[in-house]
Amino acid sequence: MSIESVFEKEKISLWLNDDIPHDFPILSQEESCGVCVIGAGITGITTAYLLSNMGIDVMLIDSHTPIRLTSGNTTAKFTFQHGLIYSKILKKYGTESARLYYEAEIQAMKIVEKLVKDLEIPCDFKNTYAMIYAENEEDFKEIREEYEAYQKLEIPGELVRELPLGLAGVGGLRVENQFDLHPVKYLSFLLEKLKERKVRIYQQTKAVDITESGESTLIITEGGHTIQCQKAVIATGYPFFDGNGFYFARLAAYRAYLMAIPRPSDGNTDAMLISNSSSPHTMRFIRTNGIDYLIIGGSGHKVGQESSAMDSYLKIIDFARENFHVDDVAFRWSAQDYESLDGIPYIGALTSKHPNILVATGFRKWGMTNGTLSAYLLTQNIAGKITRFDELFKPSRGEVKESLGQVMKENLNVAKELFKGKFTPTHTSLEELGNDEGGIIRHHGKRTGAYRDKKGKLFLFDSTCTHLGCELEYNNAEKSFDCPCHGSRFDHEGQVIEGPALKELKVTEE
Ligand SMILES: Cc1cc2nc3c(=O)[nH]c(=O)nc-3n(C[C@H](O)[C@H](O)[C@H](O)COP(=O)(O)OP(=O)(O)OC[C@H]3O[C@@H](n4cnc5c(N)ncnc54)[C@H](O)[C@@H]3O)c2cc1C
Numbered sequence: 308m309s310i311e312s313v314f315e316k317e318k319i320s321l322w323l324n325d326d327i328p329h330d331f332p333i334l335s336q337e338e339s340c341g342v343c344v345i346g347a348g349i350t351g352i353t354t355a356y357l358l359s360n361m362g363i364d365v366m367l368i369d370s371h372t373p374i375r376l377t378s379g380n381t382t383a384k385f386t387f388q389h390g391l392i393y394s395k396i397l398k399k400y401g402t403e404s405a406r407l408y409y410e411a412e413i414q415a416m417k418i419v420e421k422l423v424k425d426l427e428i429p430c431d432f433k434n435t436y437a438m439i440y441a442e443n444e445e446d447f448k449e450i451r452e453e454y455e456a457y458q459k460l461e462i463p464g465e466l467v468r469e470l471p472l473g474l475a476g477v478g479g480l481r482v483e484n485q486f487d488l489h490p491v492k493y494l495s496f497l498l499e500k501l502k503e504r505k506v507r508i509y510q511q512t513k514a515v516d517i518t519e520s521g522e523s524t525l526i527i528t529e530g531g532h533t534i535q536c537q538k539a540v541i542a543t544g545y546p547f548f549d550g551n552g553f554y555f556a557r558l559a560a561y562r563a564y565l566m567a568i569p570r571p572s573d574g575n576t577d578a579m580l581i582s583n584s585s586s587p588h589t590m591r592f593i594r595t596n597g598i599d600y601l602i603i604g605g606s607g608h609k610v611g612q613e614s615s616a617m618d619s620y621l622k623i624i625d626f627a628r629e630n631f632h633v634d635d636v637a638f639r640w641s642a643q644d645y646e647s648l649d650g651i652p653y654i655g656a657l658t659s660k661h662p663n664i665l666v667a668t669g670f671r672k673w674g675m676t677n678g679t680l681s682a683y684l685l686t687q688n689i690a691g692k693i694t695r696f697d698e699l700f701k702p703s704r705g706e707v708k709e710s711l712g713q714v715m716k717e718n719l720n721v722a723k724e725l726f727k728g729k730f731t732p733t734h735t736s737l738e739e740l741g742n743d744e745g746g747i748i749r750h751h752g753k754r755t756g757a758y759r760d761k762k763g764k765l766f767l768f769d770s771t772c773t774h775l776g777c778e779l780e781y782n783n784a785e786k787s788f789d790c791p792c793h794g795s796r797f798d799h800e801g802q803v804i805e806g807p808a809l810k811e812l813k814v815t816e817e
Pocket residue numbers: 345346347348349350351368369370371372373374375376377378379380381382383384385386512513514515542543544547561562563564565604641642643644667670671672673674675676677678
């Protein structure tokens with residue numbers, strides 16, 4: 308396959324190519340409910356589903372359409388093996404916390420398995436093993452350390468020196484009884500159940516603010532409507548409302564790239580693999596709609612801090628060619644997720660001053676289990692129950708003091724991007740822009756975002772991010788304008804795609 312043909316393909320995930328058979332109204336009136344869940348990805352949909360099971364009057368809103376953001380663009384591995392998390396938690400917080408993290412992930416996996424089984428959800432569910440593997444001896448040392456943490460925590464796992472499928476590397480840590488599935492089929496099914504139960508769901512309904520008045524929580528939408536509820540759940544990936552929780556200083560946004568490549572049915576599909584390199588590769592297999600695919604991904608980087616997103620895809624193709632001798636890309640897509648300072652998600656009250664505003668974020672690309680876990684913990688919280696996991700995941704756990712080094716690193720990085728963006732020279736001039744091309748140009752002496760569509764229509768914007776004022780960079784593979792500070796992204800018409808920004812970009816005159 309030629310490299311060009313990869314980019315000729317429309318950017319869509321294998322999952323979203325199976326259309327979502329749902330359409331929901333836009334909120335056009337004032338509403339009230341017991342709990343309003345904001346954001347319809349795995350976190351929001353599962354939360355709404357569990358709340359409706361409990362007989363709670365729940366409503367679900369989404370700024371775009373459900374499942375189309377990270378949850379529709381994930382790899383969808385369900386495993387407790389989240390990179391090298393156990394040795395890290397062990398070092399930072401000790402045995403009890405590390406063991407609790409493991410038990411929380413097991414709990415989340417059980418919830419999904421039970422839902423799939425009880426509701427007979429047709430979602431290509433498959434039992435499989437997971438493995439983190441090392442490409443060289445240096446990386447293997449860290450895997451051995453993780454294995455030692457497993458032994459201390461009594462987590463079942465096996466250190467192996469042979470890698471499956473002829474993968475280049477020196478060994479790995481393998482865990483049994485994990486699973487994967489088709490996330491859009493799984494979540495669409497839960498949405499259908501919510502519809503059957505007459506749960507109110509609104510799409511194209513963006514929440515832009517939250518205020519509190521006595522016992523009431525008021526969610527304000529972009530359309531100017533108010534949703535009055537007792538509790539609000541922010542399940543928007545990056546929290547759109549900060550409430551003085553300083554999430555912008557405690558979360559980092561990372562983007563990564565995925566591809567689905569058709570492959571022969573040779574039965575070698577019961578593996579979920581991830582490497583432990585500085586730029587990890589992730590792999591899983593799926594047979595869906597009668598075709599076998601290898602899903603392969605990697606080239607992760609901080610949002611807006613990669614010189615060429617196209618190169619990110621090309622590096623993955625090289626890896627697929629070398630290791631699997633395949634390169635016939637059927638689907639390519641990318642997505643982003645957010646990392647907390649200590650690698651543990653923030654799940655619970657937004658801050659100690661906002662007990663009625665709950666949040667779930669910071670899943671570190673492990674939100675299939677962590678999003679489900681959030682649904683479990685937040686619904687328990689809403690039911691007035693305390694769980695043994697609450698303290699570990701509590702957003703106001705005071706992790707800053709244990710993670711001071713990380714705080715400095717993240718905030719220096721933001722400061723550097725803020726400074727750099729204002730002064731770095733632009734690369735593209737307006738005259739150089741062909742059709743369907745974009746870039747950051749200097750226009751009337753000002754740094755400007757520019758894109759010319761396929762028919763030659765020109766779009767020009769102020770390239771300053773509407774969140775906290777960093778300068779955007781052009782993403783040549785997604786044709787978007789991405790913010791290197793906290794991960795907001797804008798489409799070629801200047802509309803917000805994702806991240807903490809709420810306002811579109813300011814249009815510049817030609
Ligand atoms: C490349 C990649 C691969 C991954 N692979 C795996 C994996 O194999 N296993 C795993 O466990 N995890 C994986 N993850 C992580 C996982 O996919 C995510 O953590 C998870 O999907 C996040 O789900 P969510 O519901 O919290 O957010 P999302 O799915 O992003 O949903 C948030 C929703 O909120 C809506 N929204 C945003 N702002 C507003 C607003 N202001 N008002 C109303 N609605 C709003 C959005 O439109 C969106 O629909 C991966 C992540 C990436 C990036």
